[in-house]
Amino acid sequence: xxxxxxxxALAKWEEKNGQKASEAKEVxxxxxxxxxxxMDESLSTLVNCxxxxxxxxxxxxxxxxxxxKNLRILSLGRNNIKNLNGLEAVGDTLEELWISYNFIEKLxxxxxxxxxxxxxxxxxxxxxxxxxxxxAELPSLEDLVFVGNPLQEKYxxxxxxxxxxxxxxxxxxKKLDG
Numbered sequence: 714x715x716x717x718x719x720x721x722a723l724a725k726w727e728e729k730n731g732q733k734a735s736e737a738k739e740v741x742x743x744x745x746x747x748x749x750x751x752m753d754e755s756l757s758t759l760v761n762c763x764x765x766x767x768x769x770x771x772x773x774x775x776x777x778x779x780x781x782k783n784l785r786i787l788s789l790g791r792n793n794i795k796n797l798n799g800l801e802a803v804g805d806t807l808e809e810l811w812i813s814y815n816f817i818e819k820l821x822x823x824x825x826x827x828x829x830x831x832x833x834x835x836x837x838x839x840x841x842x843x844x845x846x847x848x849a850e851l852p853s854l855e856d857l858v859f860v861g862n863p864l865q866e867k868y869x870x871x872x873x874x875x876x877x878x879x880x881x882x883x884x885x886x887k888k889l890d891g
Contacts, residue, residue, distance in 0.1 A: 767788065768788045789815070793816060797820065815836075857888070
């Protein structure tokens with residue numbers, strides 16, 4: 714089956730919700746059948762969107778977010794995303810990023826997320842402290858879920874040690890794997 718385009722997913726959403734996606738504050742495009750593979754330019758119509766869900770699709774890269782000037786929550790869990798490129802477009806507004814169950818190994822580029830408070834990125838591929846410490850570049854980060862990354866799994870038998878090591882490196886955290 715051919716992938717569902719964002720345009721098709723939005724048309725379906727509008728039909729179901731009886732409102733224009735361009736006017737909506739929350740747009741849910743998760744679990745499309747067949748799945749969405751590309752965050753294409755149709756996303757640029759979502760100028761009022763504050764919460765966008767694209768979880769449980771087959772998206773490989775984050776793209777086309779630059780018109781979403783009001784985006785506060787982005788949900789991309791359960792996709793095939795390998796890096797965080799493309800987030801710079803929403804770096805000034807994004808407060809929560811839900812990106813668990815992807816294939817992210819490197820956190821390069823995360824520092825643009827000036828307002829990010831909540832990062833759910835369990836079950837990815839981050840394996841060393843050198844990457845983890847990039848999270849310390851997020852001035853507002855308070856709530857992190859990181860369980861199921863190889864780095865965290867090294868400490869599986871000693872959760873207290875993990876929490877100690879992680880919070881030492883990212884002192885802004887108020888909540889870790891909670």
